[in-house]
Amino acid sequence: MSLAVKHIEQPSVLYMDGVSVSFDGFKALNSLSMCIEPGEMRAIIGPNGAGKTTMMDVITGKTRPDSGTILFNDQYDLTQHDEAEVANLGIGRKFQKPSVIESLTVFENLELSLQGGRSVWQALTHKLGKQQHQQLEEILTLIDLQDKQTLQAGSLSHGQKQWLEIGMLLGQKPQLLLIDEPAAGMTDEETMKTAELFRNLAQHHSLMVVEHDMDFIDALDCRVTVLHEGSVLAEGSLASVKANDKVIEVYLGR
Numbered sequence: 001m002s003l004a005v006k007h008i009e010q011p012s013v014l015y016m017d018g019v020s021v022s023f024d025g026f027k028a029l030n031s032l033s034m035c036i037e038p039g040e041m042r043a044i045i046g047p048n049g050a051g052k053t054t055m056m057d058v059i060t061g062k063t064r065p066d067s068g069t070i071l072f073n074d075q076y077d078l079t080q081h082d083e084a085e086v087a088n089l090g091i092g093r094k095f096q097k098p099s100v101i102e103s104l105t106v107f108e109n110l111e112l113s114l115q116g117g118r119s120v121w122q123a124l125t126h127k128l129g130k131q132q133h134q135q136l137e138e139i140l141t142l143i144d145l146q147d148k149q150t151l152q153a154g155s156l157s158h159g160q161k162q163w164l165e166i167g168m169l170l171g172q173k174p175q176l177l178l179i180d181e182p183a184a185g186m187t188d189e190e191t192m193k194t195a196e197l198f199r200n201l202a203q204h205h206s207l208m209v210v211e212h213d214m215d216f217i218d219a220l221d222c223r224v225t226v227l228h229e230g231s232v233l234a235e236g237s238l239a240s241v242k243a244n245d246k247v248i249e250v251y252l253g254r
């Protein structure tokens, strides 16, 4: 039974309060507290080692926090669930490196993502239902790969592979998406197109996006949280955190 207690009234899709994680005595997260509202897109920035990856790890059940509360939808105590259970609850995570199957086509990769639980062979020989077909078409349109759907994923550009992988996450219909450095390695054009994709995604999902690229974050046009030494250093609009003396000192000004 969960004993997690929430200390604020407003509804949240993700609520973290006093979350700490130590590795051999080193506090990677140090009483981290943060809230994401339903339907919100939030950018997370901070210097190397600030705890961004560790934060995603504790949310997704990969790492157990030593202390603190993490609630999903004000209902599920995420510290009590493993990675598979957290994914099933509706939290999708995208790691920095794309992991699409390069020898399969764009369509087949998406087809697989809609048929979680089946083997690759079963999924590819099992016909999609009408609803799944429609869902797949919608995802292809959203990630703008309709005219590439018969191409092998290995022939896509780096940016297109990232979009495909985001499309594959959408196949699981997650409510909250955690995305790690999506713009890394992208051209400027791909970066801006990714920001547009995320603004579209934010109409139907909550998003937490870890990123270092300030032009990309500016284009996301969302609230920004700055992490430093495992806790929140500042939070607000990009303009406000960029003007924050502490943020300039530990991150931007270096």
Ligand SMILES: Nc1ncnc2c1ncn2[C@@H]1O[C@H](COP(=O)(O)OP(=O)(O)OP(=O)(O)O)[C@@H](O)[C@H]1O
Binding pocket: 023, 024, 027, 028, 046, 047, 048, 049, 050, 051, 052, 053, 054, 055
């Ligand atoms: N499994 C682990 N064992 C020991 N130390 C760890 C472990 N995972 C993370 N750390 C340490 O915890 C701190 C936070 O790391 P984390 O990867 O969360 O930071 P980050 O903000 O994601 O950094 P980056 O921007 O470089 O990805 C770092 O000092 C890191 O060395």
